[in-house]
Amino acid sequence: MSRWPQLSPERRAALEEVRDEFLHNAPRGRRILAVDGPDGAGKSRFAADLVLAFERAGVATFHASIDDFHAPKEVRYARGRFSPDGYYERAFDYSLLRRVLVEPFRMGGSTGFQLAGFDLERDEPREAEWTTGPADAVLIIDGVLLQRPELRGLWNGAIWVDAQPEERARRMLERDGQRPGSEHAARYEGAQRRYVREAKPNTAAWAILDLTDPDRPVRRYADFCSVEPLPL
Numbered sequence: 313m314s315r316w317p318q319l320s321p322e323r324r325a326a327l328e329e330v331r332d333e334f335l336h337n338a339p340r341g342r343r344i345l346a347v348d349g350p351d352g353a354g355k356s357r358f359a360a361d362l363v364l365a366f367e368r369a370g371v372a373t374f375h376a377s378i379d380d381f382h383a384p385k386e387v388r389y390a391r392g393r394f395s396p397d398g399y400y401e402r403a404f405d406y407s408l409l410r411r412v413l414v415e416p417f418r419m420g421g422s423t424g425f426q427l428a429g430f431d432l433e434r435d436e437p438r439e440a441e442w443t444t445g446p447a448d449a450v451l452i453i454d455g456v457l458l459q460r461p462e463l464r465g466l467w468n469g470a471i472w473v474d475a476q477p478e479e480r481a482r483r484m485l486e487r488d489g490q491r492p493g494s495e496h497a498a499r500y501e502g503a504q505r506r507y508v509r510e511a512k513p514n515t516a517a518w519a520i521l522d523l524t525d526p527d528r529p530v531r532r533y534a535d536f537c538s539v540e541p542l543p544l
Contacts, residue, residue, distance in 0.1 A: 316364045319527075326529035327358075327365040330471060330519055335369070337518075338468040340448055342420050346463075346470040347454040348513055350485070350504045350539050352480030359454035367408040372446050374417075378455025381409045381473035383436045394495040396502025402446035403503075405430065406463065412440075413451075420447050438443050445486045456504070472517035475524040477538045504539040 316324070346486055347359040360376060366373040382388065383405045391398030408429045416425040424442030431438050457463075459470050463494040475483075481497075482489040488499050505514065514520060515534040 314364055315361065316368065316525045319361065322528045323361065323526065324365075326521060326531070327361055329531075330362065330521075331365040332468050333371060334450075334520065335371070336404075342418050342445075342447070342449055342451070343468040344414065344453065344466060345416070346458040346467040347452060347473060348458040348470050348517065349473040350480060351456060351500050352483040353475050353538075354483075354526050355454040355456075355473050357526065358473055358521070358523060358529075359452050360478075362452050366450050372449040374426040374427060374443065374445060374449065374451045376413060376451065378404055378409070378453065379432065379456060380430060380438070381405055381413075382430050382432050384430075385417070394499045396499050396506065398454075399499050400457065400503040400506050404457070409526050413453075417445075417449075423538050456500075457507050457511075459511050460507070461511060464516070470517045471519040471521065472514045472537075473521045473523050474514070474536060474538050475522065479524045480538060493544070502540065508537060508539050523525045 319327075324512050334343070345362070347355050347362070350357045356377060359377075363373045363375045381404055383402055387402050387405075389395075389398065390402055412426040412429050416423045422444060424444050426438075426440055427443055428441070430436070453467075458467070459472075464470070481492045484497070485492070488496075490500075514537040520532040520534065520536055522532045522536060524530075
């Protein structure tokens with residue numbers, strides 16, 4: 313059964329607003345929407361609910377996550393297990409993302425595309441599972457660091473979702489056992505600070521949503537960012 317009836321009216325309204333704005337700006341063809349934001353912001357759940365919103369409008373919609381396009385461990389940790397710069401520069405295999413998902417999805421027709429390319433737990437490429445879709449379709453991809461300069465040309469639009477730092481920390485502790493101030497937390501937060509400083513994703517996105525209360529998303533402006541950029 314669809315989760316849609318279980319969502320709060322405020323969340324449904326926010327999802328429909330994002331959907332309608334995106335379809336207004338990109339009405340036809342194969343289109344890609346990036347759901348960007350820091351760890352613990354609520355990206356994956358919001359992206360999954362966006363799929364429901366698009367499907368309710370009669371749009372064929374697919375969902376992928378950058379977490380399924382990690383680089384192998386030897387690449388990810390080449391600069392050290394807890395290096396923020398190593399995470400920022402090496403965590404994901406963007407060439408794989410382009411090759412098996414973005415480029416074939418854009419081609420349309422009968423060309424198959426893969427919604428996942430790497431198994432993080434096994435630390436190995438996933439066995440290819442090819443998906444096809446109609447000429448008019450939307451791909452929603454969620455994850456961190458999605459508005460890096462080398463990726464921005466891949467998307468028809470990007471939204472920035474965020475939450476207050478204390479709430480993000482609480483979610484990360486509950487979800488992954490990641491304690492604030494730990495080496496793991498410092499790795500991810502350091503990478504995000506560099507990202508915000510260099511890419512300014514909260515100002516580049518066309519919509520910013522505060523998901524501190526996931527049932528009551530609040531539309532924000534460019535000054536809303538829970539990750540402070542490092543001093544220049």
